[in-house]
Amino acid sequence: MNRHSILRVVAKLMIPYILLFALYVQFHGDFGPGGGFQAGVIFAAAFILYALIFGIENGRKVMPARVNRILLAGGVLLYCFVGLAGIFLGSEFLDYNVLGPTPVAGQHYGILLVELGVGLTVSSTMIAIFYVFAGQDI
Amino acid sequence: METVIGLFNYWIVIVLMMAGFYIVIAQENMIKKMVGLSIFQVAVFVFYISMSNVFGGTAPIAAEGFTLYSNPLPHVLILTAIVVGVATTALGLALIVRIKEEFGTIEDDRIRDMEEHGEESEA
Amino acid sequence: MNPADIFIDIFLLLLMAAVAIAIVRSHLMFAVVMLSGIFSLLAAVLYVHLTAVDVAFTEAAVGAGVSTLLFLATLALTHVNVEEKHKPVRVVPLVIVTATGAMLIWGTLDMPHYGDPEAPANKHVAPRYIQESPKETGLPNMVTSVLASYRGYDTLGEVVVIFTAGAGVLVILGRSRRRRRPGVNDEDGDNLEEERA
CATH class of the missing domain: 1.10.287 (Helix Hairpins)
Structure with missing residues (x-):
């Protein structure tokens, strides 16, 4: 893909905005359409675009497979720990009311963290699946 | 006429479901079978979302001046189901890639023939 | 309407x-x-x-x-x-599909009509979510609050399914590359080896 300079330049311009948009969707999902699932996929799309244009080996340098696998499990664990935090603070599993000074604030923290966990897992799953598919050279 | 309008969404959903079902049972190419499954899946999604819609309702994001909202519960169920659907589709496609490596074909009937005649059937 | x-x-x-x-x-x-x-x-x-x-x-x-x-x-x-x-029409599957579809369409005749606010699907917990969730969670987007808070268990299960599917793809295709070319020390194979150790 070295000769496609238009693709390379446009991709370089697009990728930061795709990442920014993913973060917006992630953290603004409480107020408008969006949330962890969508943000995760958009975040992954930026890495996939990079790997498509600049080659899979360069893609692996940007997001090493090992880091990606840690994030893959980390998202699920973050979700579980938010649930367990509810137990340790004296309530039930996944009860966010006790996470903050008031129930509404607690709900806000809980939902933000849980969505972050969802976003991490979804994005690293999509990146992992793409890398594995693209890395096959039959 | 009112019955037709009131049930039209469900009828098309059934047409889509049956199109997906037909691909899965009648056609042999495995990638096409996965496409058929995803058509079936989308049909179920459309069914849920159609049921959640309320005439005159707006999207379930609370705002000043609106009192009538669509039912948010099916939206939640389907939103997660879409992402789970693509993850499981990827798993199916990965299996197809492995089947191609092992058998040299992804046509269901040819793999069945191979297994019956015992050529290269070990996985 | x-x-x-x-x-x-x-x-x-x-x-x-x-x-x-x-x-x-x-x-x-x-x-x-x-x-x-x-x-x-x-x-x-x-x-x-x-x-x-x-x-x-x-x-x-x-x-x-x-x-x-x-x-x-x-x-x-x-x-x-x-x-x-490619056979465009196969008779037996077509008959099965048509019969199933006809029965399903017959089943829809009793369903509440599209867009009906009084449909049972829109009655049970949905009004409570619509009325209470913006107050209880402080978030205007009801889908997010139902997804992450009221149905947190459900979403946890879904995330675990996604994780499992991703891990499954890594297991199925990540290994094959190493097995097919056992002599070649490619990068992915190395990573897997290192993590085993």
């Missing part, structure tokens, strides 16, 4: 049905995959029309984007261009 809304609804649904039939009839795999992407985009437009904005967002990103990409990657890996034995 506004006639324009009904028209858009029927138009989109008929387009989706047409695309689905085209997928059934086509034997060129590239065309099938592209049509399935179009099908997903039409579904996303339909969800916007049915006021399910979050779902439409997800479908556009996932269904039309990532899953089309994965299908294309699979086509490239398996070198499949056309179906080998």
Whole structure:
């Protein structure tokens, strides 16, 4: 893909905005359409675009497979720990009311963290699946 | 006429479901079978979302001046189901890639023939 | 119910049905995959029309984007261009499908009509979510608050399913590369070895 300079330049311009948009969707999902699932996929799309244009080996340098696998499990664990935090603070599993000074604030923290966990897992799953598919050279 | 309008969404959903079902049972190419499954899946999604819609309702994001909202519960169920659907589709496609490596074909009937005649059937 | 809304609804649904039939009839795999992407985009437009904005967002990103990409990657890996034995009509499956569809359509005759606010599906817990969730969680987007808070267990399960599917893909395809070329120390193989140790 070295000769496609238009693709390379446009991709370089697009990728930061795709990442920014993913973060917006992630953290603004409480107020408008969006949330962890969508943000995760958009975040992954930026890495996939990079790997498509600049080659899979360069893609692996940007997001090493090992880091990606840690994030893959980390998202699920973050979700579980938010649930367990509810137990340790004296309530039930996944009860966010006790996470903050008031129930509404607690709900806000809980939902933000849980969505972050969802976003991490979804994005690293999509990146992992793409890398594995693209890395096959039959 | 009112019955037709009131049930039209469900009828098309059934047409889509049956199109997906037909691909899965009648056609042999495995990638096409996965496409058929995803058509079936989308049909179920459309069914849920159609049921959640309320005439005159707006999207379930609370705002000043609106009192009538669509039912948010099916939206939640389907939103997660879409992402789970693509993850499981990827798993199916990965299996197809492995089947191609092992058998040299992804046509269901040819793999069945191979297994019956015992050529290269070990996985 | 506004006639324009009904028209858009029927138009989109008929387009989706047409695309689905085209997928059934086509034997060129590239065309099938592209049509399935179009099908997903039409579904996303339909969800916007049915006021399910979050779902439409997800479908556009996932269904039309990532899953089309994965299908294309699979086509490239398996070198499949056309179906080998394409029979446009097979009688027995067609009879089964028609009979099942006819029974399902007969079943819909008793269903509450589309858009009916009094339908049982819109009664049970939904009014409570709509009225209480903005106050209880402080978030205007009811879908997010139901997803992450009221149905947190459900979403946890879904995330675990996604994790498992991702891990499954890594197990199925990550290993094959190493096994096929045992002598070659490629990067991916090295990573796997290091992590085992």
